[in-house]
Amino acid sequence: MMKSLKGPAIFLARFAGDEEPFNTIESISRWAAELGYCGIQIPTWDSRLIDLEKVATDPAFAAAYKAKIEDCGLTISELSTHLQGQLVAVHPAYDKMFDAFAPENVKGNPAARTEWAVNQLMLAARASRNLGLNAHATFSGALMWHTIYPWPQRPAGLVEEGFAELARRWLPILDEFDRHEVDVCYEIHPGEDLHDGVTWERFLEAVNGHPRACILYDPSHFLLQQLDYLQFIDIYHERIRMFHVKDAEFNPTGRSGVYGGYQGWIDRPGRFRSLGDGQVDFRGIFSKLAQYGYDGWAVLEWECCIKHPEQGAAEGAPFIADQMITVTDKAFDDFSGQAPNKKLLRNILGIS
Numbered sequence: 476m477m478k479s480l481k482g483p484a485i486f487l488a489r490f491a492g493d494e495e496p497f498n499t500i501e502s503i504s505r506w507a508a509e510l511g512y513c514g515i516q517i518p519t520w521d522s523r524l525i526d527l528e529k530v531a532t533d534p535a536f537a538a539a540y541k542a543k544i545e546d547c548g549l550t551i552s553e554l555s556t557h558l559q560g561q562l563v564a565v566h567p568a569y570d571k572m573f574d575a576f577a578p579e580n581v582k583g584n585p586a587a588r589t590e591w592a593v594n595q596l597m598l599a600a601r602a603s604r605n606l607g608l609n610a611h612a613t614f615s616g617a618l619m620w621h622t623i624y625p626w627p628q629r630p631a632g633l634v635e636e637g638f639a640e641l642a643r644r645w646l647p648i649l650d651e652f653d654r655h656e657v658d659v660c661y662e663i664h665p666g667e668d669l670h671d672g673v674t675w676e677r678f679l680e681a682v683n684g685h686p687r688a689c690i691l692y693d694p695s696h697f698l699l700q701q702l703d704y705l706q707f708i709d710i711y712h713e714r715i716r717m718f719h720v721k722d723a724e725f726n727p728t729g730r731s732g733v734y735g736g737y738q739g740w741i742d743r744p745g746r747f748r749s750l751g752d753g754q755v756d757f758r759g760i761f762s763k764l765a766q767y768g769y770d771g772w773a774v775l776e777w778e779c780c781i782k783h784p785e786q787g788a789a790e791g792a793p794f795i796a797d798q799m800i801t802v803t804d805k806a807f808d809d810f811s812g813q814a815p816n817k818k819l820l821r822n823i824l825g826i827s
Contacts, residue, residue, distance in 0.1 A: 479802050482773035483795035484514030484552040489777050489784055491521045500524045504547035511792035514552035516774045519599055531598040537605035552772040555612040556599045562592035563644050564616030596648045604655035610716045612691050615661050615669040641668055642681035653687045660691040660717040671702055689716040694755050695723035699745035705759050712767035719776040720795055722753030740780035747778040749787040750794040757798050765800040
């Protein structure tokens with residue numbers, strides 16, 4: 476049975492700041508509602524917008540927090556632990572850069588940082604339950620990304636060992652989310668060990684097909700990899716539980732292609748763009764998701780190297796609203812149908 480998507484919603488990570496209206500959950504919620512959004516996805520690492528531990532451990536506090544947002548005319552679509560999920564698995568080559576995602580007391584201590592990240596995910600499972608949510612956004616982290624291009628050739632067994640270790644770290648987290656009946660939606664994303672369909676399949680096999688291991692679908696990352704993002708929905712729709720509506724463009728030249736030449740975003744052949752300014756076929760995507768009965772949220776994730784974020788946010792709500800499909804409950808040719816009649820059916824088939 477086909478179902479209708481919910482939205483538009485907006486991921487607040489790129490908009491939170493120290494100035495009004497972006498510095499409290501009430502003021503940023505009012506701002507989002509005024510732009511036409513009806514849902515918000517909340518980055519749990521930003522203490523200006525949420526106290527993750529209190530929402531996780533105090534149901535009364537969680538109820539009051541949720542009510543503040545609902546009083547602004549909004550629904551919480553999901554919580555996000557993208558930054559904390561990244562820290563569940565970090566190769567030492569990236570330690571110094573990813574320390575920026577961690578609190579001061581665990582910086583420079585990879586083991587303590589990982590323990591903190593895992594605890595954050597556990598809190599997010601409980602917080603999601605307390606807020607009545609059924610899906611959660613995150614990253615997988617990466618132990619193998621530095622070997623993405625096989626030169627020198629990867630030693631035999633390296634990839635298998637990498638996914639086995641990634642699964643070992645995530646299985647207790649997935650089990651905790653299962654206890655709270657919340658899906659873990661991994662954003663399939665370059666820089667993560669889960670960056671395309673094949674790597675997703677390897678991870679899913681490594682976690683024994685865990686029922687809570689699901690997908691956050693973001694077509695922008697697939698366009699930049701030159702992956703068929705519409706066929707991806709055909710293949711993996713049963714595990715897609717979340718959707719980031721983000722645009723991108725890919726314009727290779729004789730000087731640079733997929734890898735980008737270490738250039739800044741504005742000079743790369745592959746660039747993220749505001750909705751409608753890129754090359755993503757959103758009509759096709761919304762149709763595919765409706766076809767397969769996706770009934771989750773359509774969430775704007777704004778990232779653009781050219782347009783101002785507030786302009787991107789203002790344009791995003793009507794853009795998503797224009798893509799939304801209210802699915803039909805009847806076939807277009809029902810008017811010409813006839814009630815079931817076994818005698819008639821047998822006559823049509825030439826059976827006496």
